[in-house]
Amino acid sequence: MPERPHRPDATDATDATDATDATDATGTADAAGSESGEAERTVRTVTVLGSGSWGTTFAKILADAGRDVRMWARRPEVASEIAEQHTNSGYLPGVTLPDNLTATSDAATALDGADAVVLAVPSQSLRANLGHWRELLPAGTILVSLAKGVELGTRKRMSEVIGEVAGVPEDSVVVVAGPNLAKEIAAGQPAAGVFACGDHERAVAVQEAAFTSYFRPYTNTDVVGSELAGACKNVIALSCGIAAGLGFGANTVATLITRGLAETARLGAKLGADPMTFAGLAGVGDMVATCASPLSRNRTFGERIGRGETIEQAQEAVGGQVAEGVMSCRSIRDLAHESGVDMPITDAMFRVCHEGSDPATVGAELLGRQQKPERL
Numbered sequence: 165m166p167e168r169p170h171r172p173d174a175t176d177a178t179d180a181t182d183a184t185d186a187t188d189a190t191g192t193a194d195a196a197g198s199e200s201g202e203a204e205r206t207v208r209t210v211t212v213l214g215s216g217s218w219g220t221t222f223a224k225i226l227a228d229a230g231r232d233v234r235m236w237a238r239r240p241e242v243a244s245e246i247a248e249q250h251t252n253s254g255y256l257p258g259v260t261l262p263d264n265l266t267a268t269s270d271a272a273t274a275l276d277g278a279d280a281v282v283l284a285v286p287s288q289s290l291r292a293n294l295g296h297w298r299e300l301l302p303a304g305t306i307l308v309s310l311a312k313g314v315e316l317g318t319r320k321r322m323s324e325v326i327g328e329v330a331g332v333p334e335d336s337v338v339v340v341a342g343p344n345l346a347k348e349i350a351a352g353q354p355a356a357g358v359f360a361c362g363d364h365e366r367a368v369a370v371q372e373a374a375f376t377s378y379f380r381p382y383t384n385t386d387v388v389g390s391e392l393a394g395a396c397k398n399v400i401a402l403s404c405g406i407a408a409g410l411g412f413g414a415n416t417v418a419t420l421i422t423r424g425l426a427e428t429a430r431l432g433a434k435l436g437a438d439p440m441t442f443a444g445l446a447g448v449g450d451m452v453a454t455c456a457s458p459l460s461r462n463r464t465f466g467e468r469i470g471r472g473e474t475i476e477q478a479q480e481a482v483g484g485q486v487a488e489g490v491m492s493c494r495s496i497r498d499l500a501h502e503s504g505v506d507m508p509i510t511d512a513m514f515r516v517c518h519e520g521s522d523p524a525t526v527g528a529e530l531l532g533r534q535q536k537p538e539r540l
């Protein structure tokens with residue numbers, strides 16, 4: 165696969181069009197999820213559905229990379245603030261958004277003619293939200309998922325949910341993973357991400373559209389591993405927060421990160437992931453960033469629980485934003501049980517978040533389990 169030339173922080177998205185590009189800019193050449201990988205694609209116009217921390221930050225990356233970006237916000241006042249003041253103060257205080265990023269609360273207006281559509285709502289709301297948007301998706305658009313979670317009940321990964329609801333092959337969805345704490349990236353701090361898709365051409369098209377001087381996207385074809393890594397680390401971040409809240413230090417957190425990665429990789433191996441994905445940005449990269457940073461909502465949530473606060477108080481501490489691990493500990497635990505995979509930390513988080521178990525007691529039980537070799 166030849167590499168395409170990359171140019172960070174393009175000021176003109178048309179720069180991205182080269183003589184080899186045979187894709188219709190309107191995206192009508194190829195319906196989303198239909199025949200793919202036959203022609204290089206160019207993404208010029210992107211719609212981001214959801215205007216929370218990561219949705220807004222990802223929109224900023226795309227706009228800084230020279231794309232025309234339209235955001236959809238479910239609250240009209242958020243859309244007006246983004247469109248008129250170029251800020252989203254509720255989610256990214258102090259951040260100025262680029263002029264080529266606009267917003268509306270009307271999904272049809274937001275979606276009109278988009279070459280790519282980024283789904284940036286919480287995992288457990290994705291099915292319902294996408295159900296409203298399905299009929300409005302432009303033909304040929306590339307669907308991109310930012311959500312890191314596993315659906316309750318169905319135990320499906322987000323690309324599976326998107327494929328089902330949008331009626332496209334799940335391996336046509338581009339999944340964004342990696343150590344991407346929104347506030348750091350919105351402040352222009354250097355970071356890398358990984359864009360996973362079964363169709364390499366689609367991943368490359370989005371990679372090119374999101375390449376800036378501060379954000380470096382890689383591609384990967386292991387969608388299963390990338391999605392599971394992103395969902396599972398939120399649960400492990402809860403446990404690291406709890407450990408910190410209980411007053412434990414770096415050894416405890418490092419143990420949870422390492423053993424958390426081990427149980428994530430075990431689940432991934434069982435479900436067909438490439439084990440090397442867990443050694444990459446989506447795996448160890450995101451695990452370390454989320455488990456160690458006070459910016460993580462999941463870690464913060466866990467820390468509050470560790471300090472003795474209730475689930476409701478911990479939810480307040482993350483300011484109404486989503487701590488995906490709280491729901492995903494249930495769906496991932498169910499997935500693990502169904503797959504016959506042992507995930508003791510995830511199981512412990514389920515007991516704390518959903519059965520009212522005492523965090524210190526659960527921690528002691530984790531330590532006291534049957535001894536075993538590090539690698540089975």
Ligand SMILES: NC(=O)C1=CN([C@@H]2O[C@H](COP(=O)(O)OP(=O)(O)OC[C@H]3O[C@@H](n4cnc5c(N)ncnc54)[C@H](OP(=O)(O)O)[C@@H]3O)[C@@H](O)[C@H]2O)C=CC1
Nearest residue numbers: 214215216217218219285289310311312344345346485486
């Ligand atoms: N924040 C981060 O650093 C990162 C987040 N992610 C993942 O990206 C996904 C989106 O995260 P993020 O943008 O941070 O989330 P936030 O909680 O910051 O924002 C959620 C956004 O979705 C909207 N929304 C629409 N429908 C719903 C609904 N039913 N329930 C709740 N919110 C809804 C919210 O609207 P409203 O404002 O009106 O509530 C808001 O715009 C998550 O899966 C997260 O794990 C991935 C990498 C980094």
Ligand SMILES: O=C(CO)COP(=O)(O)O
Nearest residue numbers: 342343344345460461462
């Ligand atoms: O996914 C993230 C970083 O990669 C964000 O983590 P939180 O949702 O815990 O803030």
